[in-house]
Amino acid sequence: MRGLDGSEKAEIKKIKYNETHRFMYSRVHIQSRRKTTMLMSNDIGIDLGTASILVYIKGKGVVLKEPSVVAIDRDTNKIMAIGEEARLMIGRTPGNIVAVRPLRQGVISDYTVTEKMMKYFINKAVGKKTLRKPRISVCIPSGATEVERKAVEDATYQAGAREDSIIEEPVAAAIGAGIDISKACGNMIVDIGGGTADIAVISLGGTVVSTSIKVAGDDFDEALVRYMRKKHNLLIGERTAEEIKINIGAAYRRPEVITMEVRGRNLVTGLPKTIVVTSDETLEALREPAMQIVDAVHNVLERTPPELAADIFDRGIVLTGGGSLISGLDALIEEKTGITTMIAEEPLTAVAIGTGKFIEFAHGGKGAEK
Numbered sequence: 547m548r549g550l551d552g553s554e555k556a557e558i559k560k561i562k563y564n565e566t567h568r569f570m571y572s573r574v575h576i577q578s579r580r581k582t583t584m585l586m587s588n589d590i591g592i593d594l595g596t597a598s599i600l601v602y603i604k605g606k607g608v609v610l611k612e613p614s615v616v617a618i619d620r621d622t623n624k625i626m627a628i629g630e631e632a633r634l635m636i637g638r639t640p641g642n643i644v645a646v647r648p649l650r651q652g653v654i655s656d657y658t659v660t661e662k663m664m665k666y667f668i669n670k671a672v673g674k675k676t677l678r679k680p681r682i683s684v685c686i687p688s689g690a691t692e693v694e695r696k697a698v699e700d701a702t703y704q705a706g707a708r709e710d711s712i713i714e715e716p717v718a719a720a721i722g723a724g725i726d727i728s729k730a731c732g733n734m735i736v737d738i739g740g741g742t743a744d745i746a747v748i749s750l751g752g753t754v755v756s757t758s759i760k761v762a763g764d765d766f767d768e769a770l771v772r773y774m775r776k777k778h779n780l781l782i783g784e785r786t787a788e789e790i791k792i793n794i795g796a797a798y799r800r801p802e803v804i805t806m807e808v809r810g811r812n813l814v815t816g817l818p819k820t821i822v823v824t825s826d827e828t829l830e831a832l833r834e835p836a837m838q839i840v841d842a843v844h845n846v847l848e849r850t851p852p853e854l855a856a857d858i859f860d861r862g863i864v865l866t867g868g869g870s871l872i873s874g875l876d877a878l879i880e881e882k883t884g885i886t887t888m889i890a891e892e893p894l895t896a897v898a899i900g901t902g903k904f905i906e907f908a909h910g911g912k913g914a915e916k
């Protein structure tokens with residue numbers, strides 16, 4: 547084989563360079579397309595709760611959990627703080643600043659503030675590195691009216707959604723608790739949030755029987771405030787009431803009595819006072835709201851078709867939401883219904899996870915690209 551002259555060698559070198567350049571270009575192009583796809587869009591689930599907001603992002607899990615509280619300057623109508631920072635201001639603000647909850651009993655009570663709060667939390671969770679608006683699903687109480695549903699839809703669009711899905715809380719809670727709702731089998735979910743308790747029997751991906759009562763975590767707090775005022779002449783704030791509920795609250799008698807020091811204002815002298823409260827006292831204080839939830843569960847069971855009722859008896863009742871963590875609430879429901887009652891593995895985040903996964907469920911498991 548004869549040797550190559552200079553022009554032939556240059557031609558081969560040019561071909562090799564072009565092939566290498568084309569290969570490198572295709573790799574860079576593929577990588578940039580991957581990055582673009584990552585920045586394109588996110589599937590987001592939002593648990594729009596009375597007490598707190600949780601944001602779930604597909605592939606990342608729950609990325610944000612903050613109180614749904616906004617601090618507003620009444621003189622200028624300017625938002626001073628949102629979330630945890632605003633929650634710390636409750637009961638401690640000067641006259642011109644108010645810390646408000648724009649959601650009451652699971653629905654929007656202040657549309658403008660809710661929209662701004664949602665936009666803030668979405669940007670905080672997702673960041674601004676998205677070329678395309680996210681697809682967002684939001685949960686609402688099962689008893690929400692059409693007007694309340696429309697308000698949530700509008701607020702979601704205004705907060706930056708390209709597409710929104712509205713899902714009922716018990717369905718989201720069931721998905722988040724790991725229950726396969728697509729099967730023809732009855733599952734009972736009791737989701738106790740801050741403003742509402744939603745009870746539902748779910749089968750074949752939908753709600754068969756449900757009820758939503760405006761008795762939940764906030765009502766437990768209010769019951770404790772009333773009890774302390776009546777029994778001890780002590781005025782306490784909602785944050786203190788929440789601490790009592792979390793630390794020593796009981797809906798069913800605890801095996802051991804536990805105590806907690808509580809500080810408040812003596813209604814007789816008007817001076818600060820500290821007293822010791824026992825878990826048995828909280829049992830007395832929380833009896834009424836706890837029994838209202840038990841009665842609602844009983845009511846749903848009475849309206850459940852017999853085949854599904856038999857499934858529930860076999861499979862048990864699943865509790866989700868922050869309210870389910872009150873000591874002994876599961877034991878109380880089990881005692882009054884005779885059905886095994888258990889708390890979901892992640893009761894606080896079940897609704898947020900289920901809301902996010904609902905988009906995949908609704909679109910047949912397809913990814914974010916549509």
